[in-house]
Amino acid sequence: MQRKEFLDKISGGLALTCVSCMMAACSKDSSTSESNPNNNGNTVLLSVNLSNQLLAVKDFISSKGIIVVRIADGNLASSFVAFFNACTHEGAAVEYDAASNGFVCPRHFATFSISGSVTGAPATTPLTSRTVGVTGSTLTVK
Numbered sequence: 112m113q114r115k116e117f118l119d120k121i122s123g124g125l126a127l128t129c130v131s132c133m134m135a136a137c138s139k140d141s142s143t144s145e146s147n148p149n150n151n152g153n154t155v156l157l158s159v160n161l162s163n164q165l166l167a168v169k170d171f172i173s174s175k176g177i178i179v180v181r182i183a184d185g186n187l188a189s190s191f192v193a194f195f196n197a198c199t200h201e202g203a204a205v206e207y208d209a210a211s212n213g214f215v216c217p218r219h220f221a222t223f224s225i226s227g228s229v230t231g232a233p234a235t236t237p238l239t240s241r242t243v244g245v246t247g248s249t250l251t252v253k
């Protein structure tokens with residue numbers, strides 16, 4: 112195979128590949144809210160084994176962009192709160208603060224109550240809450 116023939120074959124293949132990629136990208140852009148598991152409300156974002164985690168009130172887990180805190184005894188959905196851990200100011204990961212029983216952002220120190228409402232600037236909107244479910248000893252966050 113001559114060099115020119117080889118290059119022609121490669122460049123033709125790349126062109127087809129790029130057109131294919133662009134078409135895929137366009138189809139994703141048009142359905143972002145439907146294909147994003149964080150937005151559909153039905154996808155399990157985090158699963159926790161309650162037989163060895165979140166055993167005591169104020170125990171918490173921060174994982175996969177979710178922060179879960181046990182707020183009461185018992186393995187009921189109402190025994191927990193869960194939020195996306197992204198601060199509503201500029202997106203830094205908030206941390207649970209057991210002393211205040213709320214959340215603190217380490218970047219600019221916005222604070223949030225245990226229910227996610229803003230208690231200290233610069234954030235102005237609440238944390239985004241997620242739905243907690245408990246089946247047996249498994250907690251799920253959607």
Ligand code: FES
Nearest residue numbers: 198200201216219
């Ligand atoms: S990013 Fe959280 S207070 Fe600014």
